[in-house]
Amino acid sequence: MTDEQIVSLYFERNEDAIRQTKIKYSRYLLSVAQNILSSREDAEECENSTYLAAWNSIPPHKPKTLSTYLGKIIRHLAIKAKRAQKANKRGGGEASLSFDELSECIPASFSWEDSITDDTLATIISAFLRTLPDTERRLFICRYFHCDSIAALSETFGMKESRVKTTLMRTRQKLATHLVEKGVLL
Amino acid sequence: MNKNELLENAIGKIDDDLLLDAETVRNQKPRRRFAFFLAAACLTLMLLAIPIGILIGNRNETPEVPIITTNNTVITTVTLPTTTIPPQTTARPSVLDIPGAMLFDENDNRFNLSVGKPYSSGVIITDAQARDWAKRVKQENSVVIGLVKDSTSVLVAEGDEYYRITYMEFTVLEDVSGGHEETVTVAYACRYQLNASKYRPASGYTIGNGTNIQTDEIVENVGFTNDMFHLAKLCTEMNPKDGSAALLLLQDAKDKKLNLGNITYELSDYADYVMDACLIHNINRNHATSLSILGVRMLNFPTDMLREIIHDSIWLRRDPDGVSFSFEDSYETFDNHPALSVTVDYQSIFYNDIFIVEDNKPKLNQTNKWVITIEGVRYEIENIWHYKYHLNHETTYANPPSVALYFDLGPNFSWSLFDYDENDEYTFKDIRIDLYDENNKLICSTNLIDTSECDGYTHKKPSTPVTPPETIDPVGKGIDILRGKETPTHEPDPQLMTLLAMDNAFFRFENAYTEFNNHAALVLSLNKESVITEDLFLDLDDPQTNIGYVWEVIIEGITYEIEGISFDNTSSELLVYLDLGHNFSWSRYSYNENGEYTFEEVTLGIYLSDYHSQPTYTYDYFAKLTDDEFYGGNTHTKPN
Numbered sequence: 158m159t160d161e162q163i164v165s166l167y168f169e170r171n172e173d174a175i176r177q178t179k180i181k182y183s184r185y186l187l188s189v190a191q192n193i194l195s196s197r198e199d200a201e202e203c204e205n206s207t208y209l210a211a212w213n214s215i216p217p218h219k220p221k222t223l224s225t226y227l228g229k230i231i232r233h234l235a236i237k238a239k240r241a242q243k244a245n246k247r248g249g250g251e252a253s254l255s256f257d258e259l260s261e262c263i264p265a266s267f268s269w270e271d272s273i274t275d276d277t278l279a280t281i282i283s284a285f286l287r288t289l290p291d292t293e294r295r296l297f298i299c300r301y302f303h304c305d306s307i308a309a310l311s312e313t314f315g316m317k318e319s320r321v322k323t324t325l326m327r328t329r330q331k332l333a334t335h336l337v338e339k340g341v342l343l
Numbered sequence: 344m345n346k347n348e349l350l351e352n353a354i355g356k357i358d359d360d361l362l363l364d365a366e367t368v369r370n371q372k373p374r375r376r377f378a379f380f381l382a383a384a385c386l387t388l389m390l391l392a393i394p395i396g397i398l399i400g401n402r403n404e405t406p407e408v409p410i411i412t413t414n415n416t417v418i419t420t421v422t423l424p425t426t427t428i429p430p431q432t433t434a435r436p437s438v439l440d441i442p443g444a445m446l447f448d449e450n451d452n453r454f455n456l457s458v459g460k461p462y463s464s465g466v467i468i469t470d471a472q473a474r475d476w477a478k479r480v481k482q483e484n485s486v487v488i489g490l491v492k493d494s495t496s497v498l499v500a501e502g503d504e505y506y507r508i509t510y511m512e513f514t515v516l517e518d519v520s521g522g523h524e525e526t527v528t529v530a531y532a533c534r535y536q537l538n539a540s541k542y543r544p545a546s547g548y549t550i551g552n553g554t555n556i557q558t559d560e561i562v563e564n565v566g567f568t569n570d571m572f573h574l575a576k577l578c579t580e581m582n583p584k585d586g587s588a589a590l591l592l593l594q595d596a597k598d599k600k601l602n603l604g605n606i607t608y609e610l611s612d613y614a615d616y617v618m619d620a621c622l623i624h625n626i627n628r629n630h631a632t633s634l635s636i637l638g639v640r641m642l643n644f645p646t647d648m649l650r651e652i653i654h655d656s657i658w659l660r661r662d663p664d665g666v667s668f669s670f671e672d673s674y675e676t677f678d679n680h681p682a683l684s685v686t687v688d689y690q691s692i693f694y695n696d697i698f699i700v701e702d703n704k705p706k707l708n709q710t711n712k713w714v715i716t717i718e719g720v721r722y723e724i725e726n727i728w729h730y731k732y733h734l735n736h737e738t739t740y741a742n743p744p745s746v747a748l749y750f751d752l753g754p755n756f757s758w759s760l761f762d763y764d765e766n767d768e769y770t771f772k773d774i775r776i777d778l779y780d781e782n783n784k785l786i787c788s789t790n791l792i793d794t795s796e797c798d799g800y801t802h803k804k805p806s807t808p809v810t811p812p813e814t815i816d817p818v819g820k821g822i823d824i825l826r827g828k829e830t831p832t833h834e835p836d837p838q839l840m841t842l843l844a845m846d847n848a849f850f851r852f853e854n855a856y857t858e859f860n861n862h863a864a865l866v867l868s869l870n871k872e873s874v875i876t877e878d879l880f881l882d883l884d885d886p887q888t889n890i891g892y893v894w895e896v897i898i899e900g901i902t903y904e905i906e907g908i909s910f911d912n913t914s915s916e917l918l919v920y921l922d923l924g925h926n927f928s929w930s931r932y933s934y935n936e937n938g939e940y941t942f943e944e945v946t947l948g949i950y951l952s953d954y955h956s957q958p959t960y961t962y963d964y965f966a967k968l969t970d971d972e973f974y975g976g977n978t979h980t981k982p983n
Contacts, residue, residue, distance in 0.1 A: 185366075224366060225359040232355050240348075259350055275349055279356035286361050298365035301354050305369070313369060 160223040167215035174215075175208045182224060186231045192304035193235040203238060207231040232302065255304045258329065273341050285335045289328065296321065297328050668774070668791050672758070672805040677726060677751040681758065683715060685776065685791070686747045712779040715750055718761070719773060720926045721902035726751035755901060758805060760926055767804035774800065850945065850968045854929070854982035859907055859922035863929065865896055865945070867919040867968075883917065886910045896921060897946045903927055929982055938981040945969045 158177050166174035186207055190200035207230045220226035269278075286294045296314060299305045311318045336342035667686045674682035713724040727750055761769040774791040792800050849868040856864035871883060894905040907922035932940040945968045 185370075222359050222363055225362040228362060228366075229355055233352075236351060236355070256351055259354070269349060273349070275352040275356060278349060278353035279358075282353055283358040283361060286357065291364075294361065295365040295368050298357070298361060299369050302357065302362060302365070303369065 160221070163223060164215060164219060167212065168219070175212060178208060178211065178223070178227070179204075182227055185224060186227055189228055189303050190231050190235040192306070193232065193239055199238060200235070203231050203234045206234050210234070228302075255300050258325065259301055269341060278341060281336065281339050281341060282332070285332055289331075293324055293328050296324055300325055668800075670802055671749065674749060674751070676749070677753075680754060681752045681756050683717075683750040683752060683774070684747055685750065712781070712783070713750065714777040714779065715752070716773065716775040716777070716902075717752075717756075718771065718926055719904050719906075719924060720760075722752055722756060723900065724750050725753070755899075755931055757928075757930075759930075760928060761802075762925075763804040767806075768801050769804065770799035770801045772799045852979055853920070856920060856922070858909055858920070860925075862906075862925060863923045863927045865898075865921040865923060867921070867947070869917045869919065871915070871917050883912055886912065886917065886919075893949070894921060895948045896923065897944065897948070898923075898927075899932070899942065899944055901931075932979075934981040939978050940981065941978045942969055 158181065163174055163177045163181070166177060183204065186204050187197075187200050190203040191197060194200050194203065207227055210230050211227060214230075218226070286297060289297070292314065296310060299310055299313070300307075305313070307318050307321050310316075310321045314321065316324075333342065669684050671682040671684055673679040676682075713727065715722050715724055727748055761771075763769045772792060775788065776791065777788045851866050851868070853864040853866055855861040894908065896903050896905060903923050903926065905921045906924045909920045911918035911920070932942075934940045947966045947968055
């Protein structure tokens with residue numbers, strides 16, 4: 158079933174929408190959540206919450222691409238769950254590693270411009286990503302959006318792990334420079 | 344919202360088309376895998392001639408999963424895609440599948456992994472015995488857990504509920520009393536039949552066949568970090584082949600939590616991974632304290648979490664409590680080389696890593712390798728002369744000994760390396776001891792100076808000239824004291840070495856490079872088209888942005904962490920200048936009558952991440968620069 162057909166089911170308030178969504182995107186959604194939460198059960202909980210959120214938000218939203226729409230929801234829910242988990246004060250899988258890497262690109266002495274919002278920042282980062290070569294851009298997104306492990310990226314992109322790490326490090330450094338240039342990182 | 348959360352959230356909102364593009368690549372892997380597995384499965388099925396109908400028959404189950412709203416009303420029910428879960432045909436391995444015998448000695452309340460080594464009661468467990476035990480244990484799906492005084496004092500105890508561990512089965516394997524009547528030693532094996540799903544920390548632990556262990560009944564007070572570390576060390580050395588991690592954790596009766604050193608873990612944090620758990624033994628020392636040791640086997644335990652736990656234990660070992668030190672300006676035993684004297688208190692966390700104990704006396708574990716880093720310069724220690732065992736009091740657990748070690752800093756160490764002030768004083772900021780096992784695995788590390796607590800360690804310049812050997816034969820006996828001369832800590836990357844060789848890379852020294860405050864600099868000359876250049880410096884217009892996290896250069900066995908890097912891209916080659924820092928001195932080397940010295944070992948190592956956070960660290964790039972077959976630049980002329 159196409160995304161458009163599934164979204165139509167949502168608009169018709171047909172509960173088959175969730176079933177079809179699950180059939181098509183369950184594995185993808187679980188992989189995103191599990192990368193962040195390192196727990197199958199928690200990931201499944203997030204997955205179900207994602208369907209509920211989709212059910213509640215479509216309509217009025219009418220996503221063109223259901224995968225990215227759901228991917229953003231589950232990532233948000235998983236991160237929220239991760240932050241709430243007491244266990245994760247001691248780290249929580251691949252997400253912690255990737256977030257730690259991300260935070261490395263912002264020196265401790267820097268701070269965000271006061272009025273910056275995550276929406277604005279997302280726009281700036283998207284623009285930055287468009288300037289990158291394909292591989293660098295995809296590596297960045299797979300690592301920091303999907304929280305894929307270095308080993309998984311190495312396999313997916315056919316690169317040595319050290320090369321993956323090097324490339325990601327360069328991209329992070331470029332991002333930091335870009336954010337400073339844009340005046341959002343002070 | 345802090346800045347990290349803002350960034351994380353923003354990443355979550357990047358444009359859809361970018362995500363979609365990345366997803367396309369990301370989804371290629373599962374497809375490839377699926378195709379591979381499909382092909383493999385088909386081939387297997389054909390070979391085994393298994394009727395396909397069997398598989399089809401299994402596809403009838405379609406479990407339904409309710410989607411539940413927050414007020415618990417079911418809004419819909421979805422049917423999961425059909426999956427076939429193969430029956431588990433292989434038996435679970437034992438909880439702690441240790442390739443050898445783990446021996447528990449009640450004389451000193453310690454476990455010893457004592458294959459081929461004597462242990463403290465005077466009984467020598469031979470390698471053959473241990474192997475035989477391990478073999479039998481494996482056959483019985485059991486594990487040797489202890490050596491005890493007699494058959495009644497361990498695990499099967501006198502009516503205490505805590506000891507009633509009925510699911511364990513014991514087998515006397517062998518009597519190894521060794522002629523000590525009062526220390527009849529027996530080895531046991533035990534078998535576990537546990538069910539992880541029933542294992543949940545609550546008021547007590549329900550394990551296996553329903554035995555409930557009330558943790559309240561365990562005596563309070565936990566404080567023997569030495570034991571904890573010893574156990575932590577044991578458990579991290581285990582490497583079960585099935586991908587699980589076996590942990591030995593100490594359970595604190597007071598808070599019902601699991602402890603590893605001073606770090607407390609809630610087992611519930613890891614409940615998803617707990618497959619088996621088993622009470623193994625308690626330690627009851629002087630009737631004042633008690634610990635229980637819990638063997639926990641984690642399936643699919645994320646390696647990064649395990650790494651973190653191991654890292655915690657190493658991090659804790661950096662705690663300098665219980666370790667004091669001083670310098671010996673000129674230590675006679677070491678041919679008047681300077682020495683570092685380190686006193687280790689029994690209560691220190693270092694103790695069990697450094698010593699094995701025989702007859703309640705510490706004996707230095709000679710298999711270890713020591714590296715001492717002083718102000719950024721690494722000295723690999725060849726001579727440790729001698730520990731002094733403080734016998735001025737009775738050495739009991741309540742009144743333990745302290746031990747002094749003297750480390751030979753070797754002929755390359757010189758007080759002249761440090762900038763003493765007008766009062767002839769210099770304050771050391773960075774002295775670190777790293778201890779490696781025979782496989783070069785970092786097992787223990789401590790910073791002797793905690794700059795958050797003090798300004799550093801102030802040393803008075805020796806009033807009379809001390810005479811470390813002034814003439815050092817670069818290939819003679821003097822320098823052999825430094826192990827680094829022989830083999831660097833890290834294995835070179837043969838691929839990178841090959842690439843460097845093919846690319847005809849060169850190096851030379853700058854005696855005093857103005858950009859680095861006139862420090863000496865190592866200059867790499869790299870072909871811009873070379874693979875190494877492409878790999879390390881993709882952006883040649885701004886190579887500074889492409890460097891790894893830490894660069895190190897090992898020159899004649901001494902490691903210098905590079906303090907600064909600069910680049911010159913104006914010529915046909917890329918010149919990389921590496922600041923060797925203020926600790927590098929040309930006076931270390933003995934130039935010949937022509938004022939020349941030939942460097943025999945100059946190597947380069949690069950880490951792409953902060954290696955200090957790694958329990959074992961290896962270079963991401965490593966290249967031996969000195970190789971007469973390919974390189975020039977080995978011979979250096981003494982600066983005027």
